[in-house]
Amino acid sequence: MPTPIRDFIAGRISGGRRAVETIATHRTFADVILPPRTRAALDQALSQVQSHELIFSQWGLGERHSSGLGLAFNFAGPPGTGKTICAEAIATVLGKKLLSVRYAEMESMWAGETSKNVAAAFRMATEENAVLFFDEADAIASRRTTGAAQAYQRESNTVVNVLLKELEVFNGVVIFATNLAVNFDPAFERRIRTHVLFEMPGVEEREKIWQVQVHPAKTPLGDDVNFRVLAERYAVSGGDIKNAVLKAATMAAAEPGVDAAKRIHQWELERAMDEVVAGKSVMQQSLFGEAEQGSEDRLMRAVEAAELRWRKSAQATIVIAALGVVLGAIAVVLAVVR
Numbered sequence: 001m002p003t004p005i006r007d008f009i010a011g012r013i014s015g016g017r018r019a020v021e022t023i024a025t026h027r028t029f030a031d032v033i034l035p036p037r038t039r040a041a042l043d044q045a046l047s048q049v050q051s052h053e054l055i056f057s058q059w060g061l062g063e064r065h066s067s068g069l070g071l072a073f074n075f076a077g078p079p080g081t082g083k084t085i086c087a088e089a090i091a092t093v094l095g096k097k098l099l100s101v102r103y104a105e106m107e108s109m110w111a112g113e114t115s116k117n118v119a120a121a122f123r124m125a126t127e128e129n130a131v132l133f134f135d136e137a138d139a140i141a142s143r144r145t146t147g148a149a150q151a152y153q154r155e156s157n158t159v160v161n162v163l164l165k166e167l168e169v170f171n172g173v174v175i176f177a178t179n180l181a182v183n184f185d186p187a188f189e190r191r192i193r194t195h196v197l198f199e200m201p202g203v204e205e206r207e208k209i210w211q212v213q214v215h216p217a218k219t220p221l222g223d224d225v226n227f228r229v230l231a232e233r234y235a236v237s238g239g240d241i242k243n244a245v246l247k248a249a250t251m252a253a254a255e256p257g258v259d260a261a262k263r264i265h266q267w268e269l270e271r272a273m274d275e276v277v278a279g280k281s282v283m284q285q286s287l288f289g290e291a292e293q294g295s296e297d298r299l300m301r302a303v304e305a306a307e308l309r310w311r312k313s314a315q316a317t318i319v320i321a322a323l324g325v326v327l328g329a330i331a332v333v334l335a336v337v338r
């Protein structure tokens, strides 16, 4: 019989995305180009991970002690800055799989069952000896509400309590990915060993990201391709660069002619990036536009209502004036008749 927990373990798909997924990682830190401060924070996290592994697994202290063993990190930063690849790279360094839980999806798919599923995720990670990665964990990390009048608030408080308990006994590495605006629950914050801030890449990093997004030998680039120019022109994330490279490659592949003669040119990379940037601003504008449109609509409705009121009161004034004239005329007629 299907149960939420079983669905969860089977990695039920929601809207084409798995809420829970075990990733056999292959990406390494060589695939990631980070600004110096992000790199330094990540190196620190990595050395903690390595000594944790040594102490608790190889030296057996994990079997001797039953609490305070877990190592939790928070990767915070804007979309496309490399949080997920770095979680994969950490798992690769440890020679482990990555158990990725999309927290927001898990919460919406199994309302009322989230805390059970959080506990199940920790169980699975233990069984599979995997690094546990809570992606989109903003809701889980945020402050518990006091009072908790609403059912969903009570549920999210329970989830955080369960999470804290599991973190206490889990003998492994847990990584949370959040955006920058999370208001951390203080109890949760105490369990986080290191926050790694994923900054947007600068020009130097962007140039290197462009380079790693193409295959050094197999991707056919035109002679005119200049990654430095692209890096200087577009202040975007690594995720945007990846999307632009894939778009440009699709354009180049669709060109007429034999495949062997096809090349990705600078103009294709520029056009692709323009489209990626435009796509993002359309999304932002339509959100903003809707809000503006909404307030414009409200304003128009208020103006129309005011006009209507004015017209009605003008009509009423005319009617009263006309009645006055008629009554006056009747009074005059009556006076004459008498």
Ligand SMILES: Nc1ncnc2c1ncn2[C@@H]1O[C@H](COP(=O)(O)OP(=O)(O)OP(=O)(O)O)[C@@H](O)[C@H]1O
Residues within 6 Å of the ligand: 031, 032, 033, 034, 077, 078, 079, 080, 081, 082, 083, 084, 085, 086, 198, 201, 209, 212, 237, 238, 239, 240, 242
């Ligand atoms: N610093 C980087 N170096 C190299 N490639 C990058 C970097 N950042 C992003 N990319 C590319 O963009 C893709 C998306 O990045 P990733 O999924 O790691 O971003 P994220 O920070 O997890 O984003 P989100 O918040 O949207 O989940 C990666 O698979 C990689 O190809």
Ligand SMILES: [Mg+2]
Residues within 6 Å of the ligand: 083, 084, 135, 177
């Ligand atoms: Mg991600």
